[in-house]
Amino acid sequence: MEITEEMLNHMILLSNLQLSSEEKKQAKKDMEQMIKYVSALEDVDNINEVNIEDDANSINDSMDNSKIVNVFREDTTICYNQTSLEGHREQILFNAPKRKENGFVVPKTID
């Protein structure tokens, strides 16, 4: 399969990146190489559809070796080790590149 300019541009758009023409060339090469790698996977014989039910239900006897399933949290709030909610909020906003009124500022969005 060939990687077209259109496909490449679509990936670039989805990733929100801008690539130089050099980088685009390399990306094209990479993807074509990737396709080659995948054909190596064709050789792995007898790949059955991963039956997700069997997979999750195959819980071995030993707890150590079992598949991890059903990990939950209780529906209770936790107290942050802050003196106040405002103190906690300041931490959350600490690294904000741009802020206003306790919110994270971005260029105007069109809904």
Place this chain on the structure above:
Amino acid sequence: MNDIDITALELSKKIKNKELTVRQVVESVLERINEIEDQIQSFLFIRDKEELLLEADNIQEKINSGELCGVLAGVPIAIKDNICTKGIKTTCASKILENFIPIYDATVIKKIKEAGMIIIGKTNMDEFAMGTTTKTSAFQVTKNPRNKKYTPGGSSGGSAAAVASKIVPLSIGSDTGGSIRQPAAFCGITGMKPTYGLVSRNGLIAYASSFDQIGPMGNNVSDCAALLEVMSSYDEKDATSRKINDYQFTKGLIENIAGMNIGILQNDFDNTLENTIKKALIHSKEMLEQLGANVSYVSLPFTLEQALSTYYILACAEASSNLERYDGVKYGFRAKDYNNLQQMYQQTRTQGFGIEVKRRIMLGTFTLSSGYYEDYYKKALKVRNKIKNQLAQIFEQYDVLLMPTAPVTGIKLEECNDNNPTKHYFSDGYTVIANLAGLPAISVPYGYDNNGLPIGVQFVGNCCEDKKVIQAAYTYEQKIKGQQLKQNINSKR
């Protein structure tokens, strides 16, 4: 200070016996940094001297009062810069996080602090842990303390170099496709990737979520086992965290492998492996047999290329998603030149990410794209499952597997250019196996090649059999000690 070769455990004992104070230890570390760090450049950030000494005194008090009595209390440690340390800049060696200061400590950081260890600083790495040379760091190049023309390996190159240059006896790295073990091998130290889920990923800045694991790096197996014991636990904050019965990995420090079934990997032996490493493996087989193990050759039912392809597809896919949060909105770098939202995203990410990261994001986006998802990502998932099952079957016959850590003993820094990234792709061949199946794996030094570059060998065990892997590695290490020629590091001492 003292003996540059002192182990972490010995250091802590000396502190407990009042032969040394924590303050003296820290001063010694800082002295060593002055001596050698300029040449090696392991650290991206070193904590302020006064702050460190204050903390040292604090820890000393607690040791004196008995509040801190663990086997690593007072020991200095370096942390890879993709692990969140509260109040200390954490950058992942990327411009996009160049000024990011986490507001919380990763779970492992909490645990090492509770154990009374003292964090010296954050170490250099490949940007977002994507690489095998540490050269993709946006900030500096780290050199291999064994030979400064060579890379220390990656992505935990800084952590490996900090230990190998004897600045700190222990450091923490992360391993997604071999990023602890490969630099450990290149730098001639010990590095371990535990079973997936034993060490909490809470606070580890994600590269590929189903592969990433945090692990110890040190000068010997005992120190690593002790650190692993401190770091590992079940964590409610990490839903992939594994609950096991016993986290006491130092119990695995038994010098005895009589009767152990050890399989030596035969795969791709001839094609990609350097001769010195081949010889090392043959010699290792002899030693293991001398120690009473049942050693035989084993061939994996899949090729290393297949393992690599599977790893690469899945890891890049997960990475492309994990890195979407770096958008300049909530933290980190934001570009200055934009007119609207879309431009802000594009400029921020284009300027903030390095070439290798952008490559992997593109690849990951590609494999997840509609139209390709079934053929690439989903297929790779199936293959991964199959590999897991096949390995599980192999471990029904063997206790541990022995294989090279890396197919080469070193890569020259000048050869690590960006124009041929796939050249270094194969250096992960032996290490990705353990990541694909979530298995415990440890790299221990064997010796040196004719150029004085270290050779590492890798023990891989079955899921949750970390103690067994430690046992095999420890026994092997003791045997090697008697036979290894010590190489002098370029030191001013």
Place this chain on the structure above:
Amino acid sequence: MENKKTQYETVIGLEVHIELCTKTKIFCSCSTAFGSEVNVNTCPVCTGMPGSLPVLNKKVVDYAIAVGLALNCNITKVTTFDRKNYFYPDNPQGYQISQLYHPICTNGYVTIQTDSGERKIGIHELHMEEDAGKLIHDEECNCTYIDFNRSGVPLIEIVTEPHMSSGDEVIKFLEKLRCRIQYLEVSDCKLQEGSMRVDVNVSVRKKGDIKLGTRTEMKNLNSFRAITRAIDHETKRQIELIEKGDQVQQETRRWDDGKGTSYVMRSKEDAKDYRYFPEPDLPPVVISNDWINAIRENQPEFREEKIDRYQKQYNLPEYDSRLLTESKQMAQCFEQTTLLCNRPKEVANWLMVETMGLLKDRGNDSGKIPFSPKQLADLIVMIDKNIINRTVAKEVFERIFYDGVEPVSYVKEHGLAMVQDDDSIRLAVEQVIKENSQSVEDYMAGKTRAMGFLVGQTMKAMKGKADPKKVNQLVEAYLKTLTNI
């Protein structure tokens, strides 16, 4: 145009998002409390900070199963989460954790009553996901800022089959859905407040066609009225296009209820490729039969069952039964009050007339009933026992409603009990008749209405506290004695 319209039929499917009322968010322990200050209910997880990891709130799963059962769905034995990747400022991780490949519920239905009989509206699937943050536009700086309080609030999304054919059917479906969900008490489910959000997919086709037409997605529908208007408008628009020979474009349109029209938001052609893949940070959820049964056993009696039962058990007319079961709260009040006083019709009236009337006055017709079943039951018992008359009862009821008084003690304190004593009533009757000789004459002359007036006057004289039955009796008796004279 109208003639053309009847050649076509409308095909409608819905995507409904329900905000669950758990205490904490779906993947972290932040509070979901509404109306908090900007960005206080946040943490590294719901603000997408590096190194943070999601952990699933069990209650969300419980609620999703409960809703699935109420909608007659299959509960998926092994359900997993998937990442939906896209960039938007209200999405802190750059992906939303949702479910695509193995949603928790599938293949359900809801029956509605239409003019042409009963109809089954299919539920394609129901899944769990997290809400996004809120974007707040600031005119002053011509920018937008983000409040992440809402980021991570648990949602369930219900996707129906395209089985509805009119705005009316859509409303019936939504009302039934909302009623079930409110009965389960897993969500407030209020369109205006945003705890229920509805997107409508509309297409048209010539009657008799099997193939579906191109559909458009309608968003920003904040009331039932908006929904019906939007559907009608869109149907017209699509028919016009087709009649002209144009093609309907697959697009998302935003409804502007003020203007009564819609405009294109984005075309689905350059629709984002969400690159769904299994969420590696969350292990699968294995739902055992025991778990499902436990939830099934706790399902409440739903409205339809109550409507049936009230008619049979309490002999209430269907209309009353419908009205009383509009909200679970009202139904429970009815049942519990009836249990205490055993006067179902009486209780029904007090709830349907007085209570609902006062709630409406307060501007809060679906608000909390401000009294207990015991308070109402006590009032009814007093009427029953002839302790107070209905006029007084009405006044006491208002005091119960507004001030929360205990009726028995209130009546005692304010001496509102009916006068039972015949002699004092007779005295009053005599007095009234003396003072109203004209009315007496009118009555004698055959104007029976005059008696009513005399009764009224007597009640007045007794300050309303006499038993009206008694007063009637005594006035009549007294008037009789007069005629006999």
